[in-house]
Amino acid sequence: MSELLLNGGEFLIKDTDFNLNFIPEDLNEDQEMIRQSVRTFVEQEVLARGNDINEQVSLLQEAASLGLLGSHIPEHYGGNPLDTFSNTLISEELGRGEASFNTTLAAHTGIGMLPIFYFGSEALKLKYLPGMCNGSIKAAYCLTEPGSGSDALAAKTQAVLTDDKNAYLITGQKIWITNAGFADVFIVFAQVDGTKFTGFVVDSHLPGISLGAEEHKLGIKGSSTRQVYFDKVIVPVSNILGEIGKGHLIAFNVLNIGRYKLGTICMGGTKRLLEMAIRYANERQQFDHPISSYGAIQFKLAESAIRIFALESTVYRVADLMEDRKIVSTQSGKDAATAMLTSAEEYAVECAIIKISGSEIIDYVVDELIQIHGGYGYSEEYAPARIYRDTRINRIYEGTNEINRMLIINMILRRTLKGQLDLVGPAWEVQKELTSLPSMNLSDEDYALEIRSIKDFRKMVLMVAGAAVKYQMDGKHDLKTQQEILINVADMIIDLYLAESIVLRIQKLKGKYPEKLTDLHESAMKVFFWDAQARLVKNGQDALTSFASGDELRIMLLGIKRFSRYEPVNVKAHRRRIAEALIVKKSYCF
Missing domain, CATH: 2.40.110.10 (Butyryl-CoA Dehydrogenase, subunit A, domain 2)
Structure with a gap:
């Protein structure tokens, strides 16, 4: 397994075998039982009381009785350890509840407990962790x-x-x-x-x-x-x-898993918000028809579902990477705390991607929820207004999204300088390719267009990032003062990773669960790829024109055109297909 396991950031230069990629459809019956248990707790207790500051302690105690506070802690310290997938499910289902309680619980189980678990002495662990797991110590x-x-x-x-x-x-x-x-x-x-x-x-x-x-x-x-x-x-x-003098290691390392969990909580929240939007759109009548029958509303519903699908595919992909890395570390003799710490640290880039994506996708979904509700969405008498205010914090804590974008680039460059990630060779190959004739042939494998596009998107990222770094090495600019360029490149990396996660999921569905694969999955993929390509092109162009000029700029702009070959799709038809399924099912359809 260790030979096949991609290191953090290696998605920029290596393909992933879809057969080895974990997808939500891989979850087993025991894990689904955990999902249902947490959902019952959320629906019966959290939604009723989770927004009341006076109920936070009692809800924490109830969560402890269900084993939710110690699901990431070994039994030796009072926990009931579960695998990464089960802990991901817990975070996702809690996300369907109230944001206030999610904040309370996440602060306790994450940044509250993990510093002791990761860095505390044995005496500190034995003194505090059992009480933190059973809820007696907050x-x-x-x-x-x-x-x-x-x-x-x-x-x-x-x-x-x-x-x-x-x-x-x-x-x-x-x-x-x-x-x-x-x-x-x-x-x-x-x-x-x-x-x-x-x-x-x-x-x-x-x-x-x-x-x-x-x-x-x-x-x-x-x-x-x-x-x-x-x-x-x-x-x-x-x-x-x-x-x-090593406090920075604590502060930064506990944030890696925190970012992952925050993005996962946001994912759970988006599904609940989408259900609220569908329900209202089906019930609200205008011009003698439910507003869900109109294209403008269907766009909002479908686009929300597509973005959630991309996030969900990415979240479980990263869960798999961290779980496999944790297993490899444990088998090599590392203790549970070190294995968990190093697995999250290894995939710090991917965790930041999930934090950014989750927090921005839920903001998109809640904004459209307000719009679908119209004037009622703006009234504090209805839930959307409060939820709209609640979700805004997600882009600020666990490191602002701007900081996380720059961290993505910083961590990738650091791994490259340490020899942990070979970007120089692939980036140089892309530069040489710019002067050769492009191959227009597609393979005969399933989803050949998407697979080629992932390779193209990867080359586009390497070309832009490589050029920006070369300018720094030549003394032409200092990237520390060029945050706009860093953010452009980070956004390109995010779109690449989400797009690849989608096609990996659909490839595995077709190969392992063909009965679960529908045309809705392929519609979501096509729309996301078409839109992602446009964003990649725009961010690449904006970055390049910020520092390059003359013939060099013209060659690289042609390179962006060369690496954006995803064929046009009828996005309206694909979105309407997805919207119709959402309207009938009255919930997330993937």
């Missing part, structure tokens, strides 16, 4: 400060060693702290000796800790968000997480 993560958001390492909170060297005195202020109002323990980041960014586990009841009032937020009003103040709080040296 966690919060104190990273952001008034003057340091995306630039987390610029934190001003200080940790000063006491004279007896047995403890640190922590002084500072943290802001936007989820779960602060009821947390029993804080994960706190502070500067040791003024500059050594370090993580600590801090009990919330200690003298010197005080809380601000609940923040008045745009959305997720049912979650607790407060400032936390530390005034010479005495924290034992045994409560240090990892190594002094």
